[in-house]
Amino acid sequence: MKQQSPVDVLICGAGAAGLTLAIDLARRGVSFRLIEKAASPFHGSRGKGIQPRTQEIFEDLGILEQILAAGGAYPPERLYNVDGTHTDTEVIEHQQPTPAEPYQQPLMLPQFLTEGVMRERLLELGHCPEFGCELVSFEQDVNGVTALIVGNDGEQTLRVRWLVGADGGRSVVRHTLNVGFPGQTLGVRAVVADAVMTGLSRDYWHRYGKGDMATQLALCPLAGTEMFQIQAPIPLDVEVDLGIDGLTTMVAQRTGRQDIHIQSVSWASAYTMNARLADHYRVGQVFLIGDAAHIHPPTGGQGLNTSVQDAYNLGWKLAAVVAGAPEALLDTYEEERRPVAASMLGLSAKLLDGMKKGDMRRGREVHQLDIGYPDSSLALQLTGREGGLLAGDRAPDATVRNAAGHSSRLFSLFQGAHWTLLGYEVEGGPPKPGAGLHIHRFGPGGDLVDDQRQFSDAYNLASGEWVLVRPDGYVGAIVTNDDLETLHGYFAQVGLSAETF
Structure with missing residues (x-):
């Protein structure tokens, strides 16, 4: 039996969830292996809807252009009556893009094509799934997981810091953990x-x-x-x-x-x-994502999208802990994502009831743009705000200009593995940017200009306020210039260097 060199993360399952996590870890320089029990990639269409929020994630991961080129819009429904006549209707409510929400329409792309684009992106980053490689068993201790895997090279023992089960509704990882899957x-x-x-x-x-x-x-x-x-x-x-x-x-x-x-x-x-939801998403050094954590009826196209967003939430947190953040940061994965899945299960069941009656209409409720983490321990809200954008919300897009007058988008500034701190008419010396933090300021002496007021309309900041955007595109904190020392403590919580200030 071969003893393999240790890596940080072993991902079991190379579907959409596992591939998303692999791409995110690869671009962050985190060592991992991605194994898949099946001998070849999945070749069916099972999950075919790419919701607007997932399109935003795919833009950040560098695959949206390929996804858009490969897919297409949902066609109108032609409903045939028993007398041979038919009625044509739009199933998907059509909304125009806005500066804050540039993607408003679900995109249709069969799952096997989506995963194909993701494997190509992973290959660009120097990695690929190991097909025909199965997790046989594992044991964990406080420092990591020892996994027995078997593949084309026979049995191997692999020592990893974390194991992630992305291995579907019949998850071996979940069963081994003896995590309940009620529903x-x-x-x-x-x-x-x-x-x-x-x-x-x-x-x-x-x-x-x-x-x-x-x-x-x-x-x-x-x-x-x-x-x-x-x-x-x-x-x-x-x-x-x-x-x-x-x-x-x-x-x-x-x-x-x-x-x-x-x-x-x-x-x-x-x-x-x-419709089932795992009792826990984390047990020690082991995590569940995607269908291993939640299964649901396919109505509303929520499953693949929720799975992608599980991985997107977990990826930056694993990388932060690898880089020195407190391990407690990883507890926020279950804290934030499990309530989202519970809500998604309720929505999918409601839409299934509608489908039974022939109602297939879909609107904003399936877009996942309104998902957020307002109750998360990572949501720091120190300013008295009534309504509007709050800590934990999805960070909106906006068109802005730099000091040279060139147009840019906030999403372009957010893209990558870093945090982003935006100051609005702040006075005094700004915090110092670091490798994990990009800082931009609006107002006199700043590097960004809100000439179309799109930023102001979307963020509604008062003079002297800062908004901190997480690597996964959610608002981590909204603070005033007087709260920077508190923000410093927040940075320590998420693993940003104390040298940032």
């Missing part, structure tokens, strides 16, 4: 399949059997491919033929049409919908 089976079983078919326009999301779970069928053209995604509820206790013949028969029966022909099926699955 409920929702009494709905469904087929989802990716198929090339003829006889249907690709300009619509075709739906049949509104309000009747026995005859419902959805045929959605998958952006970036020649395929349609087939979605259909099925009986709980009946085996279904997921091949070409079986799916062709189902489509014919539920549409009443004989002119829709399935040419090939690249992936198909029959699954029972559940």
Whole structure:
């Protein structure tokens, strides 16, 4: 048995959550290994919606342009009536981008294409997943985890500081930890399949059997491919033929049409919908992210997005502790993310009830732009603010100009592994910037100009106030010029050097 050199993090599971964490750690210079039990990448469309908040994250990770190029907008719904007529409606509420929220529309991209873009980005950063490599067992102590893995090179023992379970709803990591996964089976079983078919326009999301779970069928053209995604509820206790013949028969029966022909099926699955939430996201040196921590019905396109944001929350915190931050910082991962998942489960269940009745309309509630951490121990609010932006909120975007007059976006200033401190008409000497902190000031002698008042409208700071933006794009603190010593203590809490001031 080979003894491998230690690394900081072992990530088990190379789906969207594991890949997000790997990309984030790679750009921060944290050592890790990303292993995946499957012999090859997942090739299905299961999670196909990229919500606006996740688009912001993908911009920060350097993959949004590729995601936008590969995907497309959701088409309107064409609902067929029993008399053969149909009605066309928009399922997705269309909102125009704003300076504070530049991405307003969910993007459709099949999961296998999203993960393909993520693997390419990871390769650019010098890493790749190890497919066909399985976590067999692990033991932990106060200093780290000893993991037994088996792959193409046989069994290996690996010593890591932390283990992250991104290994799905049947998580080996969660089971080994004996973490409870309470919830409920929702009494709905469904087929989802990716198929090339003829006889249907690709300009619509075709739906049949509104309000009747026995005859419902959805045929959605998958952006970036020649395929349609087939979605259909099925009986709980009946085996279904997921091949070409079986799916062709189902489509014919539920549409009443004989002119829709399935040419090939690249992936198909029959699954029972559940809503479950892990009792804990952290046990010692081990963490759960993504479906290992929460599973849910697919309604509303929340799952993949919530999983990406789990990883995005955890990544900068692991890197901070590697760099010397107090280990207690890692407790804020569960503190912040578990309530978000609990809320998401409730929303997905509510949308599932609507789907049963044929209501597929989706609006801002699924965009995840309003998710925040106002009750987090990392939310420092020292100014008396009524309404508007508060510590813990998502940090808005805005167009600004630098001292030379060139236009820029706050999101461009935030992009990367650093914290950002923005001062508004502050007097006196500013704090000193450091490697982990970028400082910008608006007002006389500052380096930024709010000539369009987009920053003022979004942040509503008073003269002499500072806003601190975390590496994951949330407001960490809002303080006055008189509170900088308190902010200094906050910096110690999150691992920014005392030399910053």
